[in-house]
Amino acid sequence: MADALLHNLPAEPNRFVGRERDIDDLCAMFHETRAVTLCGVGGIGKTRLALRVAAKLVPENADGVWLVELARLNRPELVLQEVADVFRLETEPGHSPLDTLVARLSNATCLIVLDNCEHLIEAAAHTTAALLAMCPEVRVLATSREAMRIPGELIWHVPPLDLPGDDPAEAESVQLFLNRARAAGTQLGEGSLPDVARLCRALDGLPLALELAAARTRMLSPGQIADRIDDRFALLTSGDRTAPARQRTLAAAVEWSHDLLSTAEKTLLRRLSVLAGGFDLDLVERVCAEPPLSDAMVVPLLGALVDKSLVVCDEQRGRFRLLDTIRQFAADRLAESDEERLVRDLHLRVLVRLQELAFEAEFVTPRLSWQERLAALTGSRERLGDQREALEWVLRSGNFALGLRLCVRSSGLLSMGGGAGEIVSWMERLLDQDLSRVPRELVAVAKGYLSYGLLARDELEVGLTAALEGLAEMDGDPFMLAATHAIAAGALMRMGRAEEASAHIEQAMTVAHAHDDQLNEVSALVALSVHALRRGRHREAQRLVAEAHAAAMSHGHPWSAALATTHLGVVAERRGDLEAASEHYDAAISWLRRLDNRGELSECLARSGRIMALRGEGAAAKERLVEALAVARQCGIRQALSRCLASLSTMAEAEGDLDGAVLASSAASSLRESMGHKVGSHAADELLARARAKLGEGRTTALWSKGRARPPLEVAALVLDGRRPEPAPVRVLQVEAPSALLTVREMEIAGLLTRGLSNKAIGEELVISPATVARHIANIMEKLGYTSRAQIAVWAAEHGVPSA
Incomplete structure (x- = not known):
């Protein structure tokens, strides 16, 4: 053997990429074991990795490294013969190929690479076991979709290549x-x-x-x-x-792996394709154990698919998943079968039931522990992919009632306080269908749930409309009835219609109290506290929010705890107790981080940053506001961004940057107006009064107009960096007076634009129609060479055009 070639490995056809750590670890394993099987789905790179490892082990094997390719063989008895052929051995009469191999390798130090064993796994296993037993210095590296399951075998599941991250x-x-x-x-x-x-x-x-x-x-x-x-x-x-x-x-x-499965394994694999994302054994048993499969068959069949590398198992979490490529292949097989409707309908019904149970446990059932509520929330989020898959089936199959039931009980699709775009999209698509056969109460509940998503997206008018439409026909779901009254109240409060909001708050409180609904009771008490605070009733506001906090702690959901705790901070801040406010905001931030509630987290971070600024903690305030802005940008919620800009304005003024304070406040004001938000202007008015006194009317107006003219995130960056926007270019600079360019009426309108007035508001002030105002603005743009109202406002402010 010493004079033989050291290996028969093929030259690498191209560069080997990645898996350096895997190669080192696999080489090291042969110091501890004599049999390693690389397992993985077809196309994962088992053969290429095995050849790389084998080439690195050539120096450690005095009698060579030998590749035995089994893919082309189709009969088990040929495996031993193929190994013998690689060693160029002739079987002697009266001796088996195994006897000949053992006689030749009994004292040899070599590595045998058995490639593609899966279709001849039994024969490969017997051959390997025999060689290891009778040839003490022979080692085997195998590649297969499934393990050989012989004594001493070490199984290495070949993972996919690393996926892209930050870099x-x-x-x-x-x-x-x-x-x-x-x-x-x-x-x-x-x-x-x-x-x-x-x-x-x-x-x-x-x-x-x-x-x-x-x-x-x-x-x-x-x-x-x-x-x-x-x-x-x-x-x-x-x-x-x-x-x-x-x-x-x-x-x-993939077909190569699929063809090796039994009929029952193929059935389970194609049924598993409806389970999007990860899944647990319970879900598999609920959805897939229909004839010809039984409950007792599911566990061994699932184990077989894991062994064959077609299902990936996360042993630590007890969860499974299909690679997307395998899942699409299996889904195609399901679509070709006669059981797709059966499996997908069952999947939909199971999900509806699981989501209804999870919703009850997370929100409705009183006095559960947070651990119990967390388990329900986690389950809903883990089934998010399944919910999407089921809803796509709803739109294909027309089972809209089950689709609506799924949506209105999915906290996974609508994380509270953020990420509302998806649930709004599903609801709108479902409510746009023919719902004549769907119970009216269910449609009403769906509209209430839709209204929550719309308000989370800062769409106040349409959100309020959906809430009111839902309330008009809702009476059988007390939780959603109370919640929808609270949603309507929230919209009305933000729109400056506090008295109308009061009636809905009282209704929410009444329904919640009657049904021991602590979560909606918290929302109603907080809303009442906000209402009291805006009317200057600080003691009443404090009493109500204390009640809300007690109810939230009793209920145990972090969202209600964060809501009440945040408002404790608001009341403390309004009373001038900045230290208490800071403590409350920090506690709420902790709750919201655990929930990954980005919308409300951003707002709470912004409030906390404002308190830091007011306490003279400039560096900490800036750090917190930078984080708040980053979170607001991620979730895309305008209310959160508006809160960040308002707090940024406070920080800028606290640091003596009155210009930056006006810019940020202006951008916040513009955002509020874009949402139809009618409250929160008192602080801005006071800031403008201070700015006019110190900076003058013209400069203050110009800064205010510039803040409105630029994207909010750009304004935030300018203020944080201490930079100021360059004045908008004016084409005609040689004119000595504005009146040389514009008529008297156009000058009046240009001045009113510096106040951010709409065409309707300008028309009411000048007693002309909005259409006439629009024509004048078009003429001004043409004369000055501008393309926006904001540019006109900046020009007017810089030229001292009167605004009243």
């Missing part, structure tokens, strides 16, 4: 894609990285899929490929002609 260029999947794209003749610059990262995530970091996609860059950009990836099995074809047929297309790679 996409560092991810293994991105590096592989870029390398193979260059090999295909495509040079991709940094500008393509976002699309490449999106594509790598969509393909699960699966090496074969990435290589096939990279080959397509000769025709399509990464973005175009990513946009078409839902049809990945048709798109990702035309692989290496010299590769085995099963590796030339993505469909062939």
Whole structure:
């Protein structure tokens, strides 16, 4: 054996990318064990990794490293013969191939690589076990979809390549894609990285899929490929002609694994495709255990699919998932079967029941512990992918009643206080269908739930309309009845219609109290406290919010605790107790972080930053407001951004930057107006009075107009950096007086624009129609060369045009 070739490994066809740590770990394992099986789904890169490890182990094996390729074999008895052929052994008469192999390898120090064992797994296992038992220095590295399950075997599940994170260029999947794209003749610059990262995530970091996609860059950009990836099995074809047929297309790679399954395993796999995202065993049993499968069959069948690398198992959390590529393949098989409607209808009904139970536990049932409520919330969020899948089926199948029931009990789709865009979209799509067969009470509850999402998106008018429409026909769901009254009250309060809001607050309080509904009772008490505070009744406000806080602590949900605690801070701040306010805001922030409630977290961070500024803690205030702005930008909620700008204005003035204070306050005011928000102008009026006294009317008006003219986040950045916006360019600078450009009426209108008035308001002041105002504004734009009202306002302020 000493004179034989050291290995028969093929040369690498292209650069090996990633998995450096895996290679080192696998090499080290052969110091502790003699059999390692690389398991993973087709296309995960088992063979390439095995060959890399084997090449690195050549120096440690005096008698060589030998590759035995089993993919082309179709009969179990050929496995031993193939191993013997690799060693160029002739079987002697009266001896079996195993006897011949053992005689030759009994004293040899070598590594045998058995590649692609899955279709001959029993024969591969018996061969390996025999060689290990009778040849003490022989070691085996195998690749297979499933383990051999022999004594002493170490199973290594080959993971997908690392997916892109904060720095996409560092991810293994991105590096592989870029390398193979260059090999295909495509040079991709940094500008393509976002699309490449999106594509790598969509393909699960699966090496074969990435290589096939990279080959397509000769025709399509990464973005175009990513946009078409839902049809990945048709798109990702035309692989290496010299590769085995099963590796030339993505469909062939998955089909190879699928064909090795039993009939029952195939049935379970295609049913699992309706479970989007991760799932637990309970959900599998509820959805998939229908004839011809039984409850008793589910666990062993699921275990078999895990063993065959078609289902990924997170053992620590007891959860499972399908790679997107496997899931799409299985979904195609389900669509081709005669059981798709059965499975998807059952999936929908199971989800509705699970969500109704979770909603009751999270919000409605009194005096549960936070751990119990957290379990319900976590379950709802973990089923988020399933809820989306089920709702898509609702729109296809027409079962709108179940779809609405699912939506109105999904705290996963609508995280309280933020992320409302998705639930609004689902609700609007469902409510736009023919609901003539859906109970009117259910439609009313759906409108109430929709109203919460609309208000969370700062759409006050339409949110109020939806709430009132829901209340008109709602009487069978006391929780949503109280909640919808509270929602309507919230909209009316923000719109400056406090007296109308009071009636809804009282109704919410009455219904909540009658049904021991502590969560809605907290909302109603906080609303009453806000109402009292705005009327200057500080003691009453304090008493009401203390009641709200006690009820929130009894209820145990962090959202109600954060709501009440935040308002404790508001009342303390209004009473001048900044230390208490700071403590309350910090406590609320802690609750909101646990909930990942970004909208209300941003507002609370902004309030906390304002208190820090008022206490002279400038650096801490700035740090907190920077975080608040970042969170507001992530969730896209205008109310949160408005709160950040208002607090930023306070910080700027506290640091002596009156210009910045006016800019930030102006941007906040503009945001409030865009939402139809009619309260909160008192502090801005006082600031403007101080600014006019110190800076003068003209400068103050110009700053106010500039703040309104620029995007809010740009204004925030300017104020934080201490920079000021450059004045808008004016085409005609040589004019000595504004009157040389504009008529008297146009001058009046330009001056009124500095106050941010609408066409209707200007028309009422000048006793002309809004249409006439619009024509004058168009003439002003043409004369000054401008394209916006804000530019006119800045020009008028800088030229001292009177605003009244």
